[in-house]
Amino acid sequence: xxxxxxxxxxxxxxxxxxxxxxxxxxxxxxxxxxxxxxxxxxxxxxxxxxxxxxxxxxxxxxxxxxxxxxxxxxxxxxxxxxxxxxxxxxxxxxxxxxxxxxxxxxxxxxxxxxxxxxxxxxxxxxxxxxxxxxxxxxxxxxxxxxxxxxxxxxxxxxxxxxxxxxxxxxxxxxxxxxxxxxxxxxxxxxxxxxxxxxxxxxxxxxxxxxxxxxxxxxxxxxxxxxxxxxxxxxxxxxxxxxxxxxxxxxxxxxxxxxxxxxxxxxxxxxxxxxxxxxxxxxxxxxxxxxxxxxxxxxxxxxxxxxxxxxxxxxxxxxxxxxxxxxxxxxxxxxxxxxxxxxxxxxxxxxxxxxxxxxxxxxxxxxxxxxxxxxxxxxxxxxxxxxxxxxxxxxxx
Numbered sequence: 001x002x003x004x005x006x007x008x009x010x011x012x013x014x015x016x017x018x019x020x021x022x023x024x025x026x027x028x029x030x031x032x033x034x035x036x037x038x039x040x041x042x043x044x045x046x047x048x049x050x051x052x053x054x055x056x057x058x059x060x061x062x063x064x065x066x067x068x069x070x071x072x073x074x075x076x077x078x079x080x081x082x083x084x085x086x087x088x089x090x091x092x093x094x095x096x097x098x099x100x101x102x103x104x105x106x107x108x109x110x111x112x113x114x115x116x117x118x119x120x121x122x123x124x125x126x127x128x129x130x131x132x133x134x135x136x137x138x139x140x141x142x143x144x145x146x147x148x149x150x151x152x153x154x155x156x157x158x159x160x161x162x163x164x165x166x167x168x169x170x171x172x173x174x175x176x177x178x179x180x181x182x183x184x185x186x187x188x189x190x191x192x193x194x195x196x197x198x199x200x201x202x203x204x205x206x207x208x209x210x211x212x213x214x215x216x217x218x219x220x221x222x223x224x225x226x227x228x229x230x231x232x233x234x235x236x237x238x239x240x241x242x243x244x245x246x247x248x249x250x251x252x253x254x255x256x257x258x259x260x261x262x263x264x265x266x267x268x269x270x271x272x273x274x275x276x277x278x279x280x281x282x283x284x285x286x287x288x289x290x291x292x293x294x295x296x297x298x299x300x301x302x303x304x305x306x307x308x309x310x311x312x313x314x315x316x317x318x319x320x321x322x323x324x325x326x327x328x329x330x331x332x333x334x335x336x337x338x339x340x341x342x343x344x345x346x347x348x349x350x351x352x353x354x355x356x357x358x359x360x361x362x363x364x365x366x367x368x369x370x371x372x373x374x375x376x377x378x379x380x381x382x383x384x385x386x387x388x389x390x391x392x393x394x395x396x
Contacts, residue, residue, distance in 0.1 A: 113279065175260075182241050203219055
């Protein structure tokens with residue numbers, strides 16, 4: 001021990017290698033070097049194997065003619081289209097089924113989750129039965145059931161079931177009228193966008209008013225009137241019109257209208273039903289995590305059951321619900337790749353399947369698909385984390 005002039009003493013300094021800070025830095029540098037070396041070895045080994053097999057690499061194949069058909073596409077598609085267009089078709093189809101599935105799974109999941117906590121024995125039992133049955137059957141098996149046992153069991157085209165509003169359902173899917181807006185309808189979209197902005201501002205004002213005065217404002221009814229009124233007024237003033245092209249049965253198939261293929265219906269329905277069971281359990285757990293004293297306090301104020309749930313319980317439960325709900329959204333998006341098993345032309349089927357087999361560019365195709373799903377996951381997480389930051393408790 002070293003003694004200073006003023007009588008104070010200091011402990012001897014540790015050696016360079018025994019310093020925990022220096023040692024931690026050395027460990028991190030060694031681990032990083034090993035990882036980089038491993039990745040470099042993988043890349044070099046892959047390049048050597050591809051060269052030995054006389055295979056080229058690169059993304060130039062994206063601008064080559066694809067030469068295959070895609071059964072369902074929201075974008076213009078033909079055999080003369082390029083591989084990058086096939087990628088876009090698969091990407092849009094994946095986004096379509098993911099957005100539809102998330103929307104309906106959220107509504108169904110919240111409904112079933114709240115129903116499971118109902119004081120009505122029959123309602124709670126049916127909700128419990130739904131959850132326990134659906135979430136314990138593999139999703140792929142459920143997709144096979146909806147596709148082969150339900151939709152493919154529908155009658156042939158000439159014996160189609162007629163639905164309301166000029167729609168039909170058969171083995172080839174659901175045929176519905178196609179809306180065809182005129183050129184003036186763009187003003188209606190602008191009016192609708194402005195009405196939505198006004199509704200958001202109205203909701204914020206009503207919330208601040210409630211916190212300041214304790215008086216409720218009929219936000220839902222006012223918003224509905226505002227949306228319908230503004231949209232209808234712009235529709236009338238602009239002279240816009242919308243015509244509908246109805247599907248017409250010809251000799252072998254329907255002509256006109258909008259056709260939803262059975263692959264899309266089965267995948268969207270299966271993802272919705274399956275994911276809703278897990279969302280329901282998340283909602284149930286979130287509601288039960290709220291202190292029972294909150295419910296009693298709301299009841300003592302004379303709030304009705306619906307108001308207690310909407311104004312007191314669910315807003316607090318959302319802080320518990322959102323993190324696992326984000327995981328369910330991510331699972332639904334990634335589970336859409338199972339659509340390849342029933343022939344739905346989503347990203348994996350179109351690009352990591354047909355395009356990969358025809359071009360032989362396995363590394364490039366798989367890398368692009370992996371990057372897409374990584375982007376989906378990060379964007380979904382970012383959006384849900386932003387919403388979670390808005391509803392979480394603010395500590396002082």
